[in-house]
Amino acid sequence: GLGGSSRTELIHINEAGSSVFGTSESTEKIEIIDAKAWIAEYRLAKIDLVKINIEGGEYELLDRLIESGIIKNIDSIQVQFHNISQTSRSEMQRIQKELKKTHRPTYQYEFVWENWVRK
DSSP states (O other), rough: EEEESSSEEEEEEBTTTBTTTTTOOOEEEEEEEEEEEEHTTOSSSSEEEEEEETTTHHHHHHHHHHHHTTGGEEEEEEOOOOOOSHHHHHHHHHHHHTOOOOOOEEEEETEEEEEEOOO
């Protein structure tokens, strides 16, 4: 998967809700790859659509895309924010504020799905 840095993680297996933030006893090692490095490796100058539904990992991935400036090269972003902690709402709102600098929302259903298109 893509994230804010390259590393090995344990994912908690829970059908469609498998997550590195889970609590199930069944786990598996996975590799997370720095999004900026992966995009550079594949020389992606423009991205038409990014669909993000990664059970809590969306916060760090979007932070990396925003911090690196890659977000400016993405036409459409579909994201499902997950309510995984007490700070999830404030983190979502912080990221939405950053996204408004380069994109505009076309729909938003809180903690369900939202779509952003480049201005």
